[in-house]
Amino acid sequence: MHKVLRFDVLEYKERVRRVKERMDANGIELLFLVDPANMNYLTGYDGWSFYVHQGVLLTLEDDQPHWFGRQQDSNGARITTWLDEEHIHGYPDFYVQSRYTHTMVYVANLIKEFKYENKNIGVEMDNYWYSAKSMNVLRQELPCAVFKDATNLVNWVRTIKSPAEINYMRQAARICEHVMQTAIDAIDIGIWEKDVASKVVAAQIAGVDGYGGDSPAIFPIMPSDIRTSTAHLTFDPDRKYQKGDVVLLELSGCRFRYHAPLSRTLYLGEPPEGLRKIAQVVINGLQTTLDFIKPGITAEEVELRWRKCLEGTGVEKPSRVGYAFGLNYVPDWGEHTVSLRPGDKTILRPGMTIHFMPGIWLDEFGFECSEPFLVTEKGCEKLINFPEELFIKK
Amino acid sequence: MHKVLRFDVLEYKERVRRVKERMDANGIELLFLVDPANMNYLTGYDGWSFYVHQGVLLTLEDDQPHWFGRQQDSNGARITTWLDEEHIHGYPDFYVQSRYTHTMVYVANLIKEFKYENKNIGVEMDNYWYSAKSMNVLRQELPCAVFKDATNLVNWVRTIKSPAEINYMRQAARICEHVMQTAIDAIDIGIWEKDVASKVVAAQIAGVDGYGGDSPAIFPIMPSDIRTSTAHLTFDPDRKYQKGDVVLLELSGCRFRYHAPLSRTLYLGEPPEGLRKIAQVVINGLQTTLDFIKPGITAEEVELRWRKCLEGTGVEKPSRVGYAFGLNYVPDWGEHTVSLRPGDKTILRPGMTIHFMPGIWLDEFGFECSEPFLVTEKGCEKLINFPEELFIKK
DSSP states (O other), X not given: OOOOXXXXXXXXXXXXXXXXXXXXXXXXXEEEEOOHHHHHHHHOOOOSOTTSOOEEEEESSOSSOEEEEEGGGHHHHHHHOXXXXXXXXXXXXXXXXXXXXXXXXHHHHHHHHTTOTTSEEEEOTTOTTSBHHHHHHHHHHOTTOEEEEOTTHHHHHHTSOOHHXXXXXXXXXXXXXXHHHHHHHHOOTTOBHHHHHHHHHHHXXXXXXXXXXXXXXXXXXXXXXXXXXXXXOOOOTTOBOOTTOEEEEEEEEEETTEEEEEEEEEEESSOOHHHHHHHHHXXXXXXXXXHHOOTTSBHHHHHHHHHHHHTTTSOOXXXXXXXXEOBOOTTOXXXXXXXXXXXOOOBOOTTOEEEEOOOEEOSSOEEOOOEEEEEOSSSEEESOOOOOSEEEEO | OOOOOSSOHHHHHHHHHHHHHHHHHTTOSEEEEXXXXXXXXXXXXXXXXXXXXXXXXXXXXXXXXXXXXXXXXXXXXXXXXXXXXXXXXXXXXXXXXXSSOOHHHHHHHHHHHTXXXXXXXXXOTTOTTSBHHHHHHHHHHOTTOEEXXXXXXXXXXXXXXXXXXXXXXXXXXXXXXXXXXXXXXXXXXXXXXXXXXXXXXXXXXXOBTTBOOOOOSXXXXXXXXXXXXXXXXXXXXXXXXXXXXXXXXXXXXXXXXXXXXXXXXXXXXXXXXHHHHHHHHHHHHHHHHHHHOOTTSBHHHHHHHHHHHHXXXXXXXXXXXXXXXXXXXXXXXXXXXXXXXXXXXXXXXXXXXXXXXXXXXOSSOEEOOOEEEEEOSSXXXXXXXXOOSEEEEO
16 A cells, blocks of 8 residues: 655654663553554554544564554555554454443553563553543553553653654744734624634645645634633634724644644734733743743743743733644644743753743733744744734724 | 523533433432533533643532633633633643643542542543543542543433534534535645645635534545545645545534534546445445434444345445534544444434444545434434535546
């Protein structure tokens, strides 16, 4: 079957090598991954099949990971992964959402076939795709295995992007610029919110400059008015924009599942003084903090620099101000590794990609202006070129 | 804060009453829900915040469920739920993806506040949003509680739709017809696959007849050529449609998170005889089976009737041929309750909505033609009006 790979096989093999280094350091002999981004990272697998149990098994001794999934999805693995036929395992359909058995019985049998049932097995304990039931069934079926928590083990390997990954993220960044401009051009008093959202999602997929897009890991977050007082509401399909609306836009471009997210804020009418002031404080703080970022400083030092910019301004920001991002699937383009917040001692290194996102959500309205950046050898580089301002339409 | 509710408060209260009946029948005194669709069903909560831990707690004694989530999302609960201020709980940001503590510590403290730490607690053991780690932490923090598996407890209550829910699903059906027609009109030899996908997602959000749409729980599944040999690949953003392509379209309309999914197949050129034959068999089987469906028969009897239509035709279908659907979020519009397959003894009842989806995926190509239907008092009603045929463009 003809394969369509997004990276050179050598790059996948290097990823496997780096993951094995971490497995060994953590005393893990077999790693069981369920996170779709981690599965993709090691094998290339790319399909919307994660709503049933599936995964990747990697042992310290094998050069290739094993993919397993529903039988009807196994051709998807043949097409999108670099794995050979012996490393692709389709399970029968009766396991799917069964009330009598569980897919982890099948997985346990695979692990027994590999003769790893008495070994140290790493599992992603706090992952969306690894349910409490999955853990229970595996423990029951493999009573002699030692289970270790490997949550985010591969995510941490993913934090340093390769040149080929950065290339896709730059393409996603071009798409994102186009998407954000589309939104800002389309929003106006009297326009249906859904009609703007429709143009936004169309631009996300159509892409630019010959780069087609993918559906991002988060739907377009574009609330207006009172819905901007909170972080994760979106447009109201039955509402038109009105004079006096604040509109928040948190939108991403996506290319082969690599993201480039951006936030901006638009006001319809003459903005209240309070909003103008917050915008000025946030934009100044953003620029000052970006100038400060370079390899060798820690994530918490970035947040501290930002927080100093707020001193005496009356603006408060009680939540984290950024997170690592890159390859991902729903429900989050965040990588669940580096967070820009007090206590995060991660040292920034070249190749890391972080969304600096100091969103402010007050009870009446919110303001967002963010920048995704790449840590370079000497400092940081904004991945996206888009004006940093409170956009105003009168 | 001004509330925007999609259903009457009385309807939410009736749902709570029906869920409590099931809790009582299962010996559950406090139900802890994490499934975003179940949270929405009982409270109205609608936001893209499920990528962090959040949930709903319902006790047998209280008339209202409790919502908890990240502090910055609590205004989202104030706006979209019918709950009063005492039933909305925002947790501090340091719990988010922390390496030192876990949101379930916060949840355990809430349960202690409610004085339910020694009671029978139902949890959704095999749900995407209930990780193995969540279970571990809760067990540790609440050593005297008895945990019971409440996976799909609320999903089963959701299987029977109210008139107001069916109304939204009919609106979603109108959107879906528009979306499918948009796709079929746009696909042609030499057209970029991404440009068709872009029109599809735009139509999903723009809606029709004044009904704005939402982002469906599954991205547009629209593979071509060899990618149709499997169930869950989509368009290739860097490919143009070619003569001889089979294109599968599994697309949904979505209205206030209620879905209406549909599958159709299009061929570019003169279809091979094998594909024509499969199409004829599937479409005949579809119609015969729909005529057979009425309240009182079981899910497995529907599948058996379908399977009989295949006898002697050479067409095989080894996976389930349908599933209940309705209200949902990513990654699945399926309800995880009724499956049309051998062994499912569920008796069909008026108000159930099922996607009859006998997809065929062979090694060279696939064929899909499906119908979502509503079980009525006397039979079943197709929710969507769209021609059942192999669409051909020469």
